[in-house]
Amino acid sequence: MKKEFLTAINCMDGRVQEPVIQWLQEEYRKEYVDMITEPGPNLILAEGQPKSNVESIKSRVEISVNKHGSDLVAVVGHYDCAGNPAGKEKQLEDIKSAVDKVKDWDLDAEVIGLWVDKEWKVERVEL
Template identity: 25%
Template structure:
């Protein structure tokens, strides 16, 4: 069974949607879940916070052999209370940074609505979880 690493919000309301969205693209895959309030904004946080998240992603890749990196942002996020458009822009910045840091590992970013609709940022793919 393969494995991916996902940086997602700490908000438990979206966790089922997160796993369902990932399963649509990576069926039969284990997920190493890193949670952080407003994860799509972590590149704007203090260097110490960034370092902790990078270290966890590195661990998942180096020790658990994760084959992809995913970031999730969601509607009504209290940890990063910005518009949907801003979340999507932040996810695009996140993707660029991930691709620069891990050029050989596929990366994905999703916006999840309260209804469970998961939209891949940078793609026309929409999934109903």
Template identity: 45%
Template sequence: MSAGHGRFVAVVNCMDGRVQESVSRFAKQKFSADYADTITEPGPIRALAEDPSGAESASIRRRLDISVIKHQAVGIVVAGHGDCAGNPRPRETQEIQLKGAVQTLKQWFPDVPVVPVWVRPEDWEVEELG
């Protein structure tokens, strides 16, 4: 189905430059994808969890539609990270937000697996959450 243009995964991540490469690498490995379509906002998990029908979430959804519908993305990775300027909350709070973000994304795209991750501020590497 996507043979002509490669296999895609979608990433919803913070705009923070420190978390781009490790999350992209993880997402491509996790879903055996060639390319990661990356949608960034400052701390997007807050809006997805706490304001799923608001303007920021709608903007994220428009971009995910392109990835899922046009590129047939085989999965979605959604990330939170430590030392986040856009969403300055402790890890415990962000893990709750990530659960809410996963629920929102699964409602929008029930046929696409969604994987939440935490990016450690110690070394900017990815931990997959359950």
């Protein structure tokens, strides 16, 4: 693996950390994943609220992209999320909206969406 970085805007839920890291490392052949965590980050970004959380997420993503050279940012949602307790379909909408908002940050990185199901398997969200 190349010693390069990827970024995940992921839920703080410990159950989704390892599956997301492993999926990103395998799929993109990079060694490190900067993990930016919040409860229900797809909802926070989709709604743009609270603004202080959005700005904090953005600041941390910019460090990952600008200082670590991350060339991919994944926005993650997952089954049984306490921070975004909506069902899968609504969460997928939130992921898509969040991806669009992160793309508006004009980062030098690809932005994708990921869903983690009840088996803790990761799948890419078609945008």
